[in-house]
Amino acid sequence: MKNSKAELIVDVAQRLFAKYGFKKTTIDEIAHSAHIAKGSIYYYFGSKEDIFRAVLDKENRLWSQKVREVINRASTPQEKLRAYLVTRTKYLSKLTNFYSALREEYLEHYAFIENIRKRYFREEIEIVKAILEEGVKKGIFKVEELGLMAFVIVAALKGLEYPWTMEIPMPDIEKSIDFLLKMSFNGLLKK
Amino acid sequence: MKNSKAELIVDVAQRLFAKYGFKKTTIDEIAHSAHIAKGSIYYYFGSKEDIFRAVLDKENRLWSQKVREVINRASTPQEKLRAYLVTRTKYLSKLTNFYSALREEYLEHYAFIENIRKRYFREEIEIVKAILEEGVKKGIFKVEELGLMAFVIVAALKGLEYPWTMEIPMPDIEKSIDFLLKMSFNGLLKK
DNA sequence: TTTTGACCAATTTGGTTATTTGGTCAATTC
DNA sequence: GAATTGACCAAATAACCAAATTGGTCAAAA
Numbered sequence: 001m002k003n004s005k006a007e008l009i010v011d012v013a014q015r016l017f018a019k020y021g022f023k024k025t026t027i028d029e030i031a032h033s034a035h036i037a038k039g040s041i042y043y044y045f046g047s048k049e050d051i052f053r054a055v056l057d058k059e060n061r062l063w064s065q066k067v068r069e070v071i072n073r074a075s076t077p078q079e080k081l082r083a084y085l086v087t088r089t090k091y092l093s094k095l096t097n098f099y100s101a102l103r104e105e106y107l108e109h110y111a112f113i114e115n116i117r118k119r120y121f122r123e124e125i126e127i128v129k130a131i132l133e134e135g136v137k138k139g140i141f142k143v144e145e146l147g148l149m150a151f152v153i154v155a156a157l158k159g160l161e162y163p164w165t166m167e168i169p170m171p172d173i174e175k176s177i178d179f180l181l182k183m184s185f186n187g188l189l190k191k
Numbered sequence: 192m193k194n195s196k197a198e199l200i201v202d203v204a205q206r207l208f209a210k211y212g213f214k215k216t217t218i219d220e221i222a223h224s225a226h227i228a229k230g231s232i233y234y235y236f237g238s239k240e241d242i243f244r245a246v247l248d249k250e251n252r253l254w255s256q257k258v259r260e261v262i263n264r265a266s267t268p269q270e271k272l273r274a275y276l277v278t279r280t281k282y283l284s285k286l287t288n289f290y291s292a293l294r295e296e297y298l299e300h301y302a303f304i305e306n307i308r309k310r311y312f313r314e315e316i317e318i319v320k321a322i323l324e325e326g327v328k329k330g331i332f333k334v335e336e337l338g339l340m341a342f343v344i345v346a347a348l349k350g351l352e353y354p355w356t357m358e359i360p361m362p363d364i365e366k367s368i369d370f371l372l373k374m375s376f377n378g379l380l381k382k
Numbered sequence: 383t384t385t386t387g388a389c390c391a392a393t394t395t396g397g398t399t400a401t402t403t404g405g406t407c408a409a410t411t412c
Numbered sequence: 413g414a415a416t417t418g419a420c421c422a423a424a425t426a427a428c429c430a431a432a433t434t435g436g437t438c439a440a441a442a
Contacts, residue, residue, distance in 0.1 A: 005384085005385095026433080026434065026435085027434075027435060027436080028433085028434075028435090036385075036386090037385060037386045037387060038386085038387075038435090038436085039384095039385065039386055039387070039436095039437085039438085040384075040385055040386075042435090042436065042437075043383095043384065043385075046436095047435080047436080048434095048435065048436090132379075135379070139381060140380065140381060141379045141380065141381065142379065142380070142381040143379065145370065148366070148367065148370055149370065149374070151367070152351070152367055152370055152371050152374070154350075155347070155350040155351045155367075156346070156347035156350045156351070156371075157350065158349075158350040159345075159346040159347045159348065159349040159350025159351070160343070160346050160347070160350070175339070176339065176342070176343055176346075179336070179339055179340065179343055180343050180347075183340070183343070183375060183378075184374060184375075184378065184379050185378050185379050185380050186378045186380065187374070187375060187376050187377040187378030188323075188326070188332045188333065188334065188375050188376050189331065189332065189333070189376050189377065190330060190331060190332065190333040196415085196416095217402080217403065217404085218403075218404060218405080219402085219403075219404090227416075227417090228416060228417045228418060229404090229405085229417085229418075230405095230406080230407080230416065230417055230418070231415075231416055231417075233404090233405065233406075234414095234415065234416070237405095238404080238405080239403095239404065239405090
């Protein structure tokens with residue numbers, strides 16, 4: 001038995017949320033699509049928000065796994081940082097629900113979505129922090145305040161996401177990242 | 192006579208827009224607050240959007256002036272860049288309408304606000320580009336692609352704005368900027 | 383232990399009417 | 413004639429309300 005009922009619900013909900021968004025997807029639809037009664041859903045989940053959280057968690061686990069995998073495969077801290085930046089950005093747009101929930105759907109700003117957003121923001125900072133830490137330990141990076149540095153990097157990344165929301169013609173994302181990295185490593189100043 | 196009627200309208204509208212936002216402020220209110228008839232407003236402005244644009248322009252001129260002033264006062268390109276980053280960020284939050292229009296009010300996403308947003312985004316990029324250009328000419332900076340570099344810097348700045356919208360406890364903004372700058376100048380790598 | 387569907391309170395929807403809004407303009411004032 | 417006015421209008425919005433839908437419950441059944 002590879003799929004428990006709870007997983008089935010999450011899978012179905014994932015598809016529907018992706019298509020219609022959180023608000024427009026109804027529990028009845030989910031139940032119907034999953035060929036179970038509505039009551040069954042509430043046997044496994046406490047609320048609609050709970051289901052959504054489960055979907056987001058699933059997508060985030062996938063993203064997190066992929067990102068960590070790519071980071072581990074890279075050998076130097078520089079490569080790790082680059083691998084992280086490129087992968088996280090490319091992969092993020094594939095996580096339909098995660099992405100739209102944290103960007104578009106926040107028009108409605110549900111409190112629970114805000115919380116999820118914060119949690120993942122912190123998670124990203126932790127990932128970057130770990131990379132920087134390794135770099136410092138290996139004597140490759142020179143960073144005084146790890147936490148702040150990680151914060152600034154992640155915040156800057158968010159900034160790179162922003163323009164394409166605004167439909168400003170944006171230079172190719174990967175090029176921008178490579179550029180940001182090159183500058184980060186070597187600095188602006190002429191040697 | 193130091194205030195033309197058009198200026199009076201803009202001043203009154205500025206106050207009201209700041210308090211109630213674009214949508215909730217009515218032409219009747221503006222007319223009433225300015226002690227003139229509604230028709231008079233349309234003698235000077237073509238539409239409500241026009242008035243709003245005028246308010247935004249006024250605030251932007253102020254901001255722009257302040258920023259350029261501070262930049263000119265600084266002597267080295269490094270100082271100019273720092274002066275720009277700090278001033279632009281600190282000052283931006285004072286421009287009530289400008290700020291809220293380009294952040295909160297975009298929930299409604301009026302096309303004309305999107306356009307203004309884009310224009311100011313480009314304006315910021317130009318300012319940064321000019322600073323970088325000077326730095327390169329003086330042989331202080333080493334930047335290959337000026338446009339892209341300026342874009343990345345401004346985008347990163349937007350990223351630093353983002354967290355306090357999300358109410359994530361954010362490290363002090365000035366500290367972050369100094370940090371970002373130090374890193375930008377010297378790079379992450381150990382020498 | 384799981385599953386069900388009738389059931390309920392609360393919210394959302396669709397349709398209608400009343401009010402307000404942005405914008406016009408002929409008449410009036412300066 | 414440039415500037416100002418307020419009554420006026422079509423269109424948008426708010427207010428209202430009944431009907432439908434929604435998230436969530438629960439006693440009964442499997």
